[in-house]
Amino acid sequence: IHDVAVRFSKCCNPIPGDEIVGYVTRGRGVTIHRTDCINVINMSEEDRHRLIDAEWQAPDNTAGERYMAELNVYAYNRTGLIVDISKIFTERKIDISALNTRTSKQGIATIDISFEVASKEELNGIIEKIRQIESVKDIERTAG
Known part of the structure; x- marks a missing residue:
């Protein structure tokens, strides 16, 4: 995602290699969750339309990140x-x-x-x- 604030959720702490999904927040960009995150699993139908496909960048773009x-x-x-x-x-x-x-x-x-x-x-x-x-x-x- 370009020109959008992206942050990693603290509830499930996704790391490269995890299957992930994005959640479009109200005013804070996109929050990345693991697909097995309890908050994603228990999300209301009303909020599910805010989920978007997400994938990790190529490994050379994440070198040195923890x-x-x-x-x-x-x-x-x-x-x-x-x-x-x-x-x-x-x-x-x-x-x-x-x-x-x-x-x-x-x-x-x-x-x-x-x-x-x-x-x-x-x-x-x-x-x-x-x-x-x-x-x-x-x-x-x-x-x-």
């Missing part, structure tokens, strides 16, 4: 769990923007992690490494 990603990691809590997770980011020289953890009475830790990546491939590599950590049960990418 995109916010958020993961929810579910694991059996244990000593050293956070160290093991943070080591994956350290090895890749990726700063963690936010990390929040809580543990249920049943001993299940929910760890919310926000960080920046350059591509979906980089994100998928991080997810695969986290999956290999002892006691990790599941990983979800936030979708709104």
Whole structure:
């Protein structure tokens, strides 16, 4: 889209490689969402006419850009769990923007992690490494 303000939604944090859709806002240009964003899925019929097709620019046009990603990691809590997770980011020289953890009475830790990546491939590599950590049960990418 040319000469129109385009921004990425904070609810689903789309990154290159995701399937995306544009939402024409009232006065703020176009907001890009992932097609699996809960806000797009639950959009009223009245607002659906504001959705437009969108696609990523060629990779050479996005060189050096970083995109916010958020993961929810579910694991059996244990000593050293956070160290093991943070080591994956350290090895890749990726700063963690936010990390929040809580543990249920049943001993299940929910760890919310926000960080920046350059591509979906980089994100998928991080997810695969986290999956290999002892006691990790599941990983979800936030979708709104």
